[in-house]
Amino acid sequence: MEKWLRIYSMKLCTKEVTLFIVLGIIILLLPLLMKSPYQMHLIIMLCINIVLAMSFAMLFSTGLITIGAAAFWAIGAYASALLVMNLNLSFWLALPLASIITGVIAFMLGSIIVRAPGVAFVVQTMVINMIIVQALGQMEFLGGWGGILDIPRPNPIGSIKFVSKTNYYYLILFLLLLTVVVFYALYSSRIGRAWRSIRLNPRLAQTLGINLFRYRLLAFIVASMSAGLVGSFYAHYFGTIEPNTFSVFKSIYIQIYGILGGLNFYLMGPTIGALIMTLVPEFLRIGKEIEPILTGGILILLVIFLPGGILSLPERMGSLAAAFLSRIKKKVSLH
Amino acid sequence: MAFLEVRNLTKHFGGLVAVSALNLDIFDSEILGIIGPNGAGKSTFFNIVNGFYPPTKGKVIFRGRDIIGLKAHQIAQLGIGRSFQASTLFMNLTVFDNVFTGFYMSYKEAVWMSFLHAPYALREERGAKRRVMEILEFMGLAELKDQIAYNLPHGHQRILGICIALATQPKLLLLDEPLTGMHLEETSTMLNLIKKIQNSGMTIVLVEHNMEAVMRLCDRIIVLNHGKKIAEGLPKEIRDNKDVIEAYLGTEEEFEPIAS
Amino acid sequence: MTLDLFIQLLVNGFATGMVYVLIASGLILVLGVARIFNFAHGEFYMLGAYTTFGLCQVLRVNFFISIISATLVVALFAAICYRLVFHHIRGNLLLCAAASMGLSMMFERGALLGFGTQERGLPSAFFGVVAIGNVTMPVEKMAVILLCVAIMLGLYYLLMKTKLGKAMRAVKLDTEVAALQGINTMRVYALSMAVGCSLAGLAGGIIAPLFSITPGMGHAMLLKCFMVLIVGGLESMLGGVVGGLVIGMTLSFGYYFLGGLSEILLFIIIGVILVFKPGGLFGEMVEDI
Numbered sequence: 001m002e003k004w005l006r007i008y009s010m011k012l013c014t015k016e017v018t019l020f021i022v023l024g025i026i027i028l029l030l031p032l033l034m035k036s037p038y039q040m041h042l043i044i045m046l047c048i049n050i051v052l053a054m055s056f057a058m059l060f061s062t063g064l065i066t067i068g069a070a071a072f073w074a075i076g077a078y079a080s081a082l083l084v085m086n087l088n089l090s091f092w093l094a095l096p097l098a099s100i101i102t103g104v105i106a107f108m109l110g111s112i113i114v115r116a117p118g119v120a121f122v123v124q125t126m127v128i129n130m131i132i133v134q135a136l137g138q139m140e141f142l143g144g145w146g147g148i149l150d151i152p153r154p155n156p157i158g159s160i161k162f163v164s165k166t167n168y169y170y171l172i173l174f175l176l177l178l179t180v181v182v183f184y185a186l187y188s189s190r191i192g193r194a195w196r197s198i199r200l201n202p203r204l205a206q207t208l209g210i211n212l213f214r215y216r217l218l219a220f221i222v223a224s225m226s227a228g229l230v231g232s233f234y235a236h237y238f239g240t241i242e243p244n245t246f247s248v249f250k251s252i253y254i255q256i257y258g259i260l261g262g263l264n265f266y267l268m269g270p271t272i273g274a275l276i277m278t279l280v281p282e283f284l285r286i287g288k289e290i291e292p293i294l295t296g297g298i299l300i301l302l303v304i305f306l307p308g309g310i311l312s313l314p315e316r317m318g319s320l321a322a323a324f325l326s327r328i329k330k331k332v333s334l335h
Numbered sequence: 336m337a338f339l340e341v342r343n344l345t346k347h348f349g350g351l352v353a354v355s356a357l358n359l360d361i362f363d364s365e366i367l368g369i370i371g372p373n374g375a376g377k378s379t380f381f382n383i384v385n386g387f388y389p390p391t392k393g394k395v396i397f398r399g400r401d402i403i404g405l406k407a408h409q410i411a412q413l414g415i416g417r418s419f420q421a422s423t424l425f426m427n428l429t430v431f432d433n434v435f436t437g438f439y440m441s442y443k444e445a446v447w448m449s450f451l452h453a454p455y456a457l458r459e460e461r462g463a464k465r466r467v468m469e470i471l472e473f474m475g476l477a478e479l480k481d482q483i484a485y486n487l488p489h490g491h492q493r494i495l496g497i498c499i500a501l502a503t504q505p506k507l508l509l510l511d512e513p514l515t516g517m518h519l520e521e522t523s524t525m526l527n528l529i530k531k532i533q534n535s536g537m538t539i540v541l542v543e544h545n546m547e548a549v550m551r552l553c554d555r556i557i558v559l560n561h562g563k564k565i566a567e568g569l570p571k572e573i574r575d576n577k578d579v580i581e582a583y584l585g586t587e588e589e590f591e592p593i594a595s
Numbered sequence: 596m597t598l599d600l601f602i603q604l605l606v607n608g609f610a611t612g613m614v615y616v617l618i619a620s621g622l623i624l625v626l627g628v629a630r631i632f633n634f635a636h637g638e639f640y641m642l643g644a645y646t647t648f649g650l651c652q653v654l655r656v657n658f659f660i661s662i663i664s665a666t667l668v669v670a671l672f673a674a675i676c677y678r679l680v681f682h683h684i685r686g687n688l689l690l691c692a693a694a695s696m697g698l699s700m701m702f703e704r705g706a707l708l709g710f711g712t713q714e715r716g717l718p719s720a721f722f723g724v725v726a727i728g729n730v731t732m733p734v735e736k737m738a739v740i741l742l743c744v745a746i747m748l749g750l751y752y753l754l755m756k757t758k759l760g761k762a763m764r765a766v767k768l769d770t771e772v773a774a775l776q777g778i779n780t781m782r783v784y785a786l787s788m789a790v791g792c793s794l795a796g797l798a799g800g801i802i803a804p805l806f807s808i809t810p811g812m813g814h815a816m817l818l819k820c821f822m823v824l825i826v827g828g829l830e831s832m833l834g835g836v837v838g839g840l841v842i843g844m845t846l847s848f849g850y851y852f853l854g855g856l857s858e859i860l861l862f863i864i865i866g867v868i869l870v871f872k873p874g875g876l877f878g879e880m881v882e883d884i
Contacts, residue, residue, distance in 0.1 A: 065689065112870065123825050124869055130818065131862045138859060190442045197436050200425040206407040207385065207417045208503055209440040248818065252634065252696055259693045289708060296700035303694040304683045 031166040040165035046278045047172040051230045053257035053270030055223035062219045063199035067251045068125030071132040072224040074246035076231025091154035102228025110220040136243040147242025262309025344393035353379040355562040366539045368553035376562035377542040386410040416505030422492040424484045431480040434467045437502025490521035612843020613743035619823035619835040621794030627767045628787035634695040637813030638702035643796025644808045658720040662800035669796030670789040677788040706810040714807035828875030
């Protein structure tokens with residue numbers, strides 16, 4: 001299932017190396033291919049969505065389903081905005097700090113709710129999301145429902161200024177890769193194996209000496225910290241943040257990113273799911289007004305026909321092909 | 336001091352008394368069988384020893400240490416391993432991966448070491464993999480190592496469950512009805528395997544319904560009925576014990592013959 | 596706090612609460628029997644409101660007939676949605692959640708395109724005020740309460756006394772056993788979805804004269820609905836009733852004392868309940884999904 005992950009540890013054959021190098025070049029040179037700032041914006045939002053989707057997937061890898069991921073995205077965004085605007089910190093300090101603050105809050109909340117996994121947990125994450133959105137909206141000093149406006153751009157490093165979208169793109173790309181590297185390291189380690197066993201069979205995992213609560217809490221914290229990290233980025237990229245961006249509905253979208261790609265693929269799945277949900281509506285913009293109808297329809301079709309997500313397609317095709325081949329074989333062997 | 340001491344163990348589930356004032360000892364390197372009609376409290380007993388739920392009263396002392404109140408994973412870390420009644424496995428993983436996961440506790444490597452493929456981490460991984468193969472060969476599943484667990488026939492799944500338990504390097508192994516659902520040949524294989532495990536130095540407690548198998552395999556037997564111990568002793572003493580026979584009269588217990 | 600004020604707030608809370616109860620009961624029914632988490636439930640509510648509006652205002656049909664027709668339309672529509680979409684993924688809560696989000700997107704945009712962004716309204720079918728003691732209450736509110744209570748009683752009758760209801764309860768307890776007993780489970784699922792969503796549609800029709808009708812009304816209602824489920828638990832109808840009334844009362848009294856902060860009060864109450872009873876007041880804690 002995590003075959004893609006194992007590529008790193010296998011001796012890469014020339015074909016795959018070439019593929020990765022070409023992909024890497026395309027990704028790095030992407031800004032040159034983009035014709036408009038709007039397209040760059042899309043790609044940047046895509047990167048953010050990928051990280052958010054991956055944070056959902058990390059929790060899912062322990063068997064926990066959350067519809068509250070957007071809440072931690074919000075915490076990171078608001079924390080970062082406040083740190084920079086009220087405490088005059090540099091963005092580069094606020095970025096990691098926001099992530100850490102999100103982690104601390106995740107630790108506090110997680111310690112309470114991770115104890116009761118299952119449906120209760122799902123409901124509790126939803127409530128946390130709703131409470132946070134409501135609280136952010138009610139608190140006037142946080143800008144109320146209008147949110148915080150005019151959030152400063154990241155401080156320039158040397159001659160690199162954050163004016164055009166290009167530099168933002170490279171920054172979010174860096175953050176995305178950072179997240180991927182950290183997540184990958186975790187998944188391929190003892191911790192990742194423990195998570196997987198908790199998801200597949202919690203009872204059995206316990207008899208192997210695995211502390212369910214601790215590992216679930218760890219996943220919760222790491223996932224939330226990554227959301228907080230891109231939250232900080234988002235605040236200083238977009239310039240304004242308002243509570244409604246971080247609603248339960250966004251969290252559900254994040255869940256859909258994860259489901260569409262394939263929940264068995266913790267890194268590739270979220271990437272593809274986010275890709276589909278972020279870019280497909282853009283292609284459908286031709287029928288501008290009916291776009292959500294089309295997106296909704298495509299979503300439904302994908303869920304029905306590919307319940308394992310897009311990445312289950314090879315398997316599905318494989319089994320279809322195998323069935324087809326065996327029928328042919330039967331016909332041939334009768335001669 | 337006995338390996339495992341159970342003192343006055345009682346468990347109520349609401350109005351139902353599952354286990355009542357149970358006292359028993361388990362000694363080093365023996366195979367103890369626990370039998371009794373359905374509902375006698377055998378699996379409840381295991382679940383308490385395992386740490387899945389606490390008793391209403393009583394103590395369980397493992398190698399001198401009271402383990403009541405410890406959580407299931409802590410008890411596993413102390414060295415009590417368990418196989419389950421139903422096929423409790425990591426169904427989507429291969430046989431190899433199932434057992435490999437069982438070595439969780441013996442893994443020391445830090446996350447970064449593994450990621451960077453530090454030599455120490457690689458060595459540890461190779462070592463663990465070797466030990467997985469040792470267990471699989473010991474239990475006869477080596478050829479099936481790449482099979483996905485849910486594809487295995489029932490008998491092999493039960494054996495795999497025991498392999499996983501062995502991977503935790505327990506000092507005490509609890510086997511919960513290992514023979515259920517097995518036909519003659521599989522039963523025979525399983526009994527031989529359990530004997531092999533004992534010979535390698537393990538202490539085993541077995542809960543079973545298959546009377547003949549228990550008689551043949553166990554060093555000592557304890558009989559439970561309605562949560563209470565009604566007999567204890569060597570197999571031949573239990574066989575003729577009238578309390579035991581009475582407890583089984585009128586139930587659907589069968590004395591299943593096994594291949595000799 | 597005078598008695599009059601108290602009664603007014605009580606009646607208000609009851610009315611609001613009963614509407615929530617109605618909608619939440621529908622969701623719980625679908626969840627319990629068909630094991631579908633329907634994120635588009637709010638959209639059926641919205642649909643009921645718009646259909647009632649369309650019939651009553653545009654086609655000049657009598658209000659009561661409009662509501663009944665709207666309910667039937669919603670029921671039929673829900674059954675179609677079940678057959679086309681949920682039938683294939685029933686049982687897998689995650690996939691249902693995703694698919695129903697897709698439906699929700701489609702419906703909301705459809706309503707927007709079909710009816711426009713402007714708020715619609717219906718004139719009340721009930722006029723005048725009624726006096727309870729010293730308090731004057733609009734007949735409307737009392738009518739809402741009576742209607743909702745009547746419907747809930749009808750629902751109770753359906754579930755307890757009729758064959759269909761018994762089939763639904765059997766399926767809720769154990770699908771396989773129910774099938775073995777000869778119950779056509781697919782029909783039960785489809786019907787439970789029809790009934791559940793029609794409850795929401797009915798509620799939409801009932802409140803149509805009271806509140807403005809917009810395409811986005813489904814979303815806001817859905818959130819309240821979730822809160823009812825959180826308070827009352829996901830499993831029982833009784834939980835839905837208690838949850839709905841708790842939420843209604845909290846909002847009614849809360850709004851009087853705290854104004855906009857009443858929502859915060861709501862969340863505090865929910866938070867407290869969750870800490871002590873994660874499964875809701877009447878829910879059982881499920882070990883693991």
